Amino acid sequence: MAHKKPNLPTKICPVCERPFAWRKKWARCWDSIIYCSGRCRRNKHQDNG
Numbered sequence: 001m002a003h004k005k006p007n008l009p010t011k012i013c014p015v016c017e018r019p020f021a022w023r024k025k026w027a028r029c030w031d032s033i034i035y036c037s038g039r040c041r042r043n044k045h046q047d048n049g
Helices: 038-042
Strands: 010-012 019-021
16 A cells, blocks of 8 residues: 655755655754755855756
8 A cells, every 4th residue: 555645745945946845854843944955955055057
């Protein structure tokens, strides 16, 4: 039986401009999550193109 997660909240990463979904790891701090990954967080000040 496959487990699907259709109703998870998503955000758009301001660096790579890709959507990323809620994770259980982020349950307590979802409102403060901005970037999809550590790589995007490190590259937040570089130009995007």
